[in-house]
Amino acid sequence: MAPKIGVYICHCGSNIAGIVDCSKVSDFARALPNVAVARDYKYMCSDPGQNLIKDDIKKLGLNRVVVASCSPRMHEPTFRRACQDAGLNQYLFEMANIREQCSWVHTDKEMATEKAKALVAAAVKRVALHEPLETKEVSMNANTLVIGGGVAGIQAALEIADSGHKVYLLEKDASIGGHMAMFDKTFPTLDCAACILTPKMTTVGQHRNIELLANSEITELSGYVGNFKAKIKKKARYIDMVKCTGCGRCSELCPTSIPNEFDCGLGKRKAIYIPSPYAVPNKAIIDAKNCRHLKGKAEGKADVCRLCQKGIPNRNQPGCEAEAIDFNQQDEIVEIEIGNIIVATGFQQFDPTKIYQLGYGRLNNVFTGLEFERLTNASGPTNGKVLLKDGSEPKAVAILHCIGSRDTNYHKYCSRVCCMYSLKFAHLLREKLPDTAVYQLYIDMRCAGSGYEEFYERLQEEGVNFIRGKAGEVTDLTETPEEKGKLVVMVEDTLVRRKRRLPVDMVILSCALEPRPDTEQLARILTLSRKADGFLLEKHPKLDPVATTTDGIYIVGACQSPKDIPDTVAQASAAAARVLALISKGKVEIEAAIAYIDEDKCAGCKICIDMCPYKAISFDEVKKVCRVNEALCKGCGTCVAACPAGAIKGRHFTTEEIMAEIEGVMA
């Protein structure tokens, strides 16, 4: 059937028409071979715009369509659907990108118009060669993997599990809870973090639809939306999870005491320990790096310590009575099959030792935000008392904003939550130590959220000293008697234009939220992309902020960008809804633009087999030819380029189609 092509040039208001002369382009298109009709219109993606296409298909009997407008990443699905509605196979459509890659990036109208013409010519040449393709449907595995057990992962897991579907919740640490579990209060409502989070954590631990894989990490992923296979490494815990009752006797016996990560190193824990009072799972774990027995074993020493297991019999102190301790446990790899994945791996706090002049790690009583959270937490190392390293109470505290954020030397972005948690800290200080002076050193107060500005005003009323200026330096080199023994914060009060030296006892650094160091590795395993700032990249920042470019994988919470708990939870619920929608549909469409091997041309050289990243090509020993597994092929085309016999066809990206496009842009 001879191609009969309709070409539609979009003005996109003035977005395109402001630079590209759209009527000239449509005149040009009209004269191209095989073009039956060419029109330009204000908004092609609008209903009237789409109707233009549908009507022409029906009335003029078009069998190919080209739209020149925005990026295909934006509206290809829209126009494909319009074609389909009018009875045309959706693959008989092609888009020319004359906005993102033309009108928005050029200033010379004439050259931009010429370029737009070339792009349209290319699309017209290409579309003439398009073939109708049928998308296939495969069934959908209803299980979901959630990676990361912070508030984001917990929320998503619960919503999916509650609707009756199985969830694997993967957490690399010994307990779920993430950062929120470390807080005492949360802004702006000052809810007790434990009161709102621990019930959810417990529910996760007991939910019959949730399989909690704590102390575990993902190592490999294969498959595609609806049918993923993941390899999970369950790291040895040295505890039998079934037998352990979480009684804590073992910890009491253990002689090895080390800084507790959960308390940011401000408190101590044992080598065998239960991560926190509300840990889920509430079971012991042995820290192999510090356990005397396991260290000894690694060095070939036969039997060191084991007090936790054996107890101290002569003092009538029995060891673990449940016989739950198992020093022979090994790391274990399990494989699970799932249909969807939600990534909720969160953030890490910026390490302020990098900013030498702030004295963190060098001067006593300079704390990070998370450390201060632990100091105010009733179950923290000081039982919630705000104390200096020497055990006394501070008389003056300075809270320093934007540490590692909004700073080209570290992170350019604003971390979005630190203004608010700094206010929270100020409030907790006013409440716990009413006579202590509190200074907030800020550049801008960023309090955009429901009830946030009101919280700021409340803190002003509570008598906190707000100084507009970023601290330049924290020093213990004092100059006057009243500074003696204190930390001096140097700052310009930019509202009065005076350099000030603030003598205080405690400095809190409101540190940036940054991507976790293993984000790159995780992105590689899951084939996700990252943004310039290192956080995971969403599919579209406005219109699809929870999906990724890989179908079936969603990102939620602080692994996408710094965000607070309300935003995190909203996003987690959104992703859960997306997953549930797919599960309820039960089927997924698989890509039709994939590779196909012409058995007559295939020489059986097997070069393609090694080329395929998805092991989609197998060799037929009988016919001595290769074959593509349609469910596994993702259509990258690497094999097509590599086949010496030219036997592989990359559907929708055939050599002829691409060549035609190249000829077209050069026309």
Added chain:
Amino acid sequence: MTFEPKIVGILCNWCSYTGADLAGTSRKKYAPNVRIVRVMCSGRVEPTFVIKAFERGADGVLICGCHIGDCHYQDGNKKTARRMPLLKKMLSQFGIEDERVRLEWVSASEGDRFAAIVNEMTEQVRKLGPFKSNGGAANG
């Protein structure tokens, strides 16, 4: 009038094409000399595409893919990189100068970088002048 080179850009869908889109959404201005052809993966690029472009009058070809390690299809770009020496050899047989063909890694967040590469390459090719094919005759 200054010589306006024609350059064909072959970009992978996931990183580089998205990066070029980002240059657009952030309104970065760059030279209008590059016309972009989209492929799913830089690993799809065949030497014949490049030769075809020159044959049809291109003065340069720019190939862009995801950074090594970031390939949407795991390591298609590594395969592209491995094919480059072969491609360059073919090009020299056709009398095509090395500087006329560039392979660059551009991620989805590097709109700036994409614009800079286009400008730089346009200038470079402008300096080289229009490409005149020797039809590959000299070396067969």
Added chain:
Amino acid sequence: MTHYPYYPGCGLSPEGFGRAFDWSIKGVNAVLGLDFREIPDWNCCGTVPYDTLHEEASFAVCARNLALAEKMGGDLVAPCSSCYVFLSRTNQYLAQYPKVKKSVDEALAAGGLEYHGKVKVRKVLDVYVNDVGNDVIASKVKRNLDGLKVACYYGCQEVRPIFGKDHPENPKYMDKLVKALGAEPVNFPFKSACCGGSLIISEEDASLDLIKKLLDSAVSNGAEVMVTGCPLCQLNVDAYQSVVNRKYKTNYHLPVLFFTQLMGVAFGLDEKELGLKTSIVPAKKALAKFI
């Protein structure tokens, strides 16, 4: 022998106030097997005053030296911190601003020169620590400076404008070198603070204040000598110590040496060759054990 083009700058020139730095560098180089070759007929880098009042020409003034060095090949060594900053900065601006490059190229061409931006500018300390290495330096020590308490004073420009290899506020590489000589670097929080050298003539009060803080910190941390790699710092803290004492009623007697002089002492070089006597606060007492 490794060769480097060498730019002594006005301070280290034969008539300059920091000539002892030049002498001691040469002495130490002989021991370490380094060859610094003076750029023939170099000119003053112009430093702050020139940049300030003739910003168009200041790049060209620096570039003339770079062009001459480029002909010689190799990394250029500029001992004075200010020369170092202004020469490196010229490289940076030439690369960053086409406008600057154009004007400099034209100016150089008028003088029959050209510069292609290939010269890397480095400090003596950087060459010693990173090209020679502290191990080699330690192996040349003849008189271990055991027990000598040293305040390593880097000054502001040595490490600052991101050209350096060390931390811009808490540099350590001079401390490590001093340790390699057997001496003991003391805690000295002001090690990269400014001495006010560039304004000592016109804004004396401000500068004296800064010098006093330096002396205070070094002496209270037990330093017996201060060493530095900047001729301006050395001049300032040495020559104005008596003025500080007069103004603040203090009584500092802290010898201020070039670190190369200290190296020379450890290598057993002759006191004269090192120009120890050019120090105004005498170093004799502090170094008595070693010379």
Added chain:
Amino acid sequence: MSEAKTTTFIDEICAIPGGEDIKVCIQCGTCTASCPNADRMDYSPSHLIAMARAGMREEVLSANSMWLCLSCYLCVVRCPRDIKITRLMHVLESLSARAGLNSKRTTTPVMYKGFNKYIANTGRISELWMMVGYYFRTSLFKAIGMLPVALSLFTHRRVSLKLDKMSPESIKQLQTIIAKAESSGGDK
């Protein structure tokens, strides 16, 4: 103060390489908090930037602030917007001197001018002659105060009456280069 004037002053600053940084300052005050001389300045470095952006040309150019900058670069190291404040200070000095507005409450410009004359004439600088020239032009009284320092420098062979000069051909070459750079005035 008209808005047109506002744009002009900013343009003037941005036209000098390095001056354009002024646009991205977020007025955080880190530079001032770090500056060893801020307390002596008429306006702190960050204040000066704000005034410049507000188009307060005369006030900015007649301030002593930039002349008190020690070129210690501490502000540059710490500025969260990677602004080369030190360079900006030099830019303002240059504009101030050209406009003839330089502050009379600091003698730094006089010193700088003397310094630069040496470069133009001999290609190199002598500390001693520069000091002599400076005190001669500013205050003889101060010079007397500095006599002991000068004397001690002299007795320790730290300064010399001789001038270290380049060869006449090289001086000529340098002068040609300077003349060309100033005439092409790429920066102005």
